[in-house]
Amino acid sequence: MPDSADAAVGTLLGLACGDALGRPVEFRSPEAIADQYGTLTEMVGHGTHRQPAGTVTDDTDMALCIARSLVEQATFDGQDIADRFQTWYENGPFDIGLMTADAIREYREGTSWRDAGREVWHQRAEGSNAGNGSIMRCAPHAVAFADEPTVLTQVSTQSAAITHYDPRCQYGSALLNHTFAGYLRGDDDPFTDAIARLEDKAPDELIETLRLVPDFVDESRLENSGYVIHTLQTSLYDTLTADSAEAAIVTSVNRGGDTDTLGAVTGALAGARFGATALPDRWLDQLESRDDIEYLAQALTTADITATE
Numbered sequence: 001m002p003d004s005a006d007a008a009v010g011t012l013l014g015l016a017c018g019d020a021l022g023r024p025v026e027f028r029s030p031e032a033i034a035d036q037y038g039t040l041t042e043m044v045g046h047g048t049h050r051q052p053a054g055t056v057t058d059d060t061d062m063a064l065c066i067a068r069s070l071v072e073q074a075t076f077d078g079q080d081i082a083d084r085f086q087t088w089y090e091n092g093p094f095d096i097g098l099m100t101a102d103a104i105r106e107y108r109e110g111t112s113w114r115d116a117g118r119e120v121w122h123q124r125a126e127g128s129n130a131g132n133g134s135i136m137r138c139a140p141h142a143v144a145f146a147d148e149p150t151v152l153t154q155v156s157t158q159s160a161a162i163t164h165y166d167p168r169c170q171y172g173s174a175l176l177n178h179t180f181a182g183y184l185r186g187d188d189d190p191f192t193d194a195i196a197r198l199e200d201k202a203p204d205e206l207i208e209t210l211r212l213v214p215d216f217v218d219e220s221r222l223e224n225s226g227y228v229i230h231t232l233q234t235s236l237y238d239t240l241t242a243d244s245a246e247a248a249i250v251t252s253v254n255r256g257g258d259t260d261t262l263g264a265v266t267g268a269l270a271g272a273r274f275g276a277t278a279l280p281d282r283w284l285d286q287l288e289s290r291d292d293i294e295y296l297a298q299a300l301t302t303a304d305i306t307a308t309e
Contacts (some may be wrong), residue, residue: 014271
């Protein structure tokens with residue numbers, strides 16, 4: 001079991017590694033990935049989005065927006081996070097989710113950070129209103145507030161709702177963050193503890209679906225879509241059943257579909273479970289912004305960060 005510092009750095013580095021491994025095959029089927037790579041185990045260039053090997057996407061970019069805000073503001077500041085999202089968006093990222101883009105535009109037009117995600121959510125029909133855009137970026141909150149469970153629930157749901165107001169997204173982020181935090185504390189069964197902590201608050205569909213992980217899941221029926229519950233179930237299963245961080249991330253990415261976010265969520269979980277030292281050096285050597293990610297992870301664990309929202 002890694003120590004807390006190794007797990008903290010592993011959480012953010014794992015997120016970025018999974019994101020970068022999955023980026024070039026995003027939207028491809030598992031069969032198409034297998035036809036080209038057999039099993040994709042190395043960071044490659046080009047492919048989807050046509051970027052160099054080791055390039056991260058919106059998953060890591062938005063997580064780093066949150067991490068920088070927490071470190072520089074020394075508090076959870078929802079408006080500052082929304083401002084950073086807006087600045088990032090205006091710089092023209094090559095990858096951004098539809099709901100995220102709509103919420104940032106809503107915020108830019110004058111809606112408060114507390115209401116922008118809700119306005120967009122009300123305009124979306126079921127089936128297009130609960131994407132995985134909040135869970136891909138939520139990990140910095142867990143690192144900052146690992147020892148403050150009540151605060152962690154509060155900031156996780158508030159931060160998610162900036163772009164993804166649906167309760168499945170808000171509490172999916174909280175549940176994932178409590179799982180990360182449990183690994184950082186060295187708890188015996190972080191995921192089960194996270195379920196128990198939130199089962200009376202979170203939507204039934206979220207809790208009852210995730211309760212099946214890992215022992216009552218048919219692996220052949222795991223989904224690779226962008227639906228928040230699908231991503232959580234698949235990433236948790238792949239992490240909890242893996243023998244190493246690399247195995248977990250490779251399994252998720254080779255499932256195809258939303259590979260960058262599957263990789264990012266699984267990578268963060270695997271990094272928290274196995275630690276930064278378990279991530280392959282050959283990935284880390286190619287990873288964009290590695291030094292910045294390591295610095296922010298360490299700063300989140302040592303800075304005196306409060307929650308005032």
